[in-house]
Amino acid sequence: MRIAVDAMGSDHGPAPIVAGAAAALDDLAGDVGIDLVGREAELSALLAPHRLRTGDRLRLRPASEVVEMSDPPLLALRRKRDSSIRRAADLLAAGEVDGVVSAGSTGAVVATMTVVVGLIAGVERAAIGAVLPARRGSILLIDAGANLDCRAEWLVQFAVMGRLYSEVVLGVVEPRVALLSVGEEGNKGNELTRAVFARLSAAGVGFTGNIEGKDMLSGRADVVVCDGFLGNVVLKLGESLPPHLFAVIAEEVGKSPIARVGMWLARPALRQVKHRLDWETYGGAPLLGVDGACIICHGRSGPRAIRAAVRMAADFVSGGVKERIAVSLKGVA
């Protein structure tokens, strides 16, 4: 098995990506290799401090261009044919690797993977699954932003794909699938969710009904399905709230010397809280539905997130998620 890591295009350049990939090599079985894709000279220089040499387990794959966060996705796909994400997708399409990890522009990754690699037979749209910290364990929010206007049948496919990922990669036994809406009854919601509710009820995909915003993080569902517009707003709002909360705490505690001493004593516990609430600790978000493993990371990912994402991609491949999605969709369609 081989995983291609797009080393360019993140917010902080190739250094944290290379460091993460180097760390991931230690985690993976000896027969799993990594292909680092990007500007060769830059990458070679970055490998030296990690005492890594290229060889069977670690290959450098040249790509002269970088897709910037500001590049329109379709333009990047058409014009930057030697970009690192395009080259990584080419490797996957050619069967030279089994999965791709990228911290580049999400839009460009979705467009490039969809067009260059293609979708699993029967899949109508690829969707992003974001792994979020719940009260206990984690939940998978799908779609977190790949499809801004959705049809009801797409959301049913998102449920099938999300459920398989939750089971195989996140290790959830019989994942409970819920539909994000404004009330628990099936007749509550907008036109889209009411149509999806009816379809999901009949699909036999572990559907447990609607879930409201207030219950999303309660742990009552393992997979939360919604359209990509709603998912993206929810994801970004949720990511912003813990830092918002800690900023307000710092402001109020700063007003009292005694409270400051108290917070200093509680510091180790609060660090643990920050870690548990960090919506970014989970490595990356799978792009489900493309014909291969693909994990999309935050643009500002550090080595730890990249390392986790490579592991997620390897679990995706070894768990046969792609093959199982194809089989499951036949059962639903």
Next chain:
Amino acid sequence: MRIAVDAMGSDHGPAPIVAGAAAALDDLAGDVGIDLVGREAELSALLAPHRLRTGDRLRLRPASEVVEMSDPPLLALRRKRDSSIRRAADLLAAGEVDGVVSAGSTGAVVATMTVVVGLIAGVERAAIGAVLPARRGSILLIDAGANLDCRAEWLVQFAVMGRLYSEVVLGVVEPRVALLSVGEEGNKGNELTRAVFARLSAAGVGFTGNIEGKDMLSGRADVVVCDGFLGNVVLKLGESLPPHLFAVIAEEVGKSPIARVGMWLARPALRQVKHRLDWETYGGAPLLGVDGACIICHGRSGPRAIRAAVRMAADFVSGGVKERIAVSLKGVA
């Protein structure tokens, strides 16, 4: 001026509502009166401990029925013709009061006010404006749940109405209006928001562009416009997050005696944090667009929230929000 307070239909019965209305009488100018609507005997008994007598400033208005939270809104409207919310709406429609405050079922309030009181000339749909705590000050989220499927022109009206409320009742000078979407550029978003972006840009309503979920609470906008489905999910998720965060803090702090001591020292500051982050402290949410002032409160509102909501309703009336909405909409249409 008179404000009708729907005393029934909240989660905890009439007691907190009556207590809040009693406290509100102290806040209001001497020529402002309150009409308490509900079961007379129950309300009379509850007034005694507040040493209040009925008279010009405080009237009891009989209503024998109660709309339950589980009653479907349209059915409640048709069948429970002597409910407290229906009677309050009748008073407003007849011009006997200028505004209504209710902690009853939101759906029933929206349906009853729309049908019984009617909309301001030119308004296509009434919308709920929720007042949320931002990093500095507050923001108005509109629509927070009245309209689950929206047309672009409705959202433009929500912007006009929300901006006026922000200016007149919340006291914001030249409120900045933003559209909740998934990217800052106008071409980012779903079909609906892209159409709304174009209209808002041309409408001259203080529109500052799209705002993403992560920036919603930053204070970069005073009025955040979205459809009621998205608004309701966002509102409920946001309300649930501070308690979620404090529960995680309590868990982690509980593991260490030293951290427990620290948190005990910081307790007064943390109480202040909870208060600042409480999405429910703001009394109530205006239902904008109906032909009169209407403030909807949480079903579990206490006396403090009801008291604040009555003040909001009075400010709504004295500020001429209704009349100014009618004028502003003519400018936009």
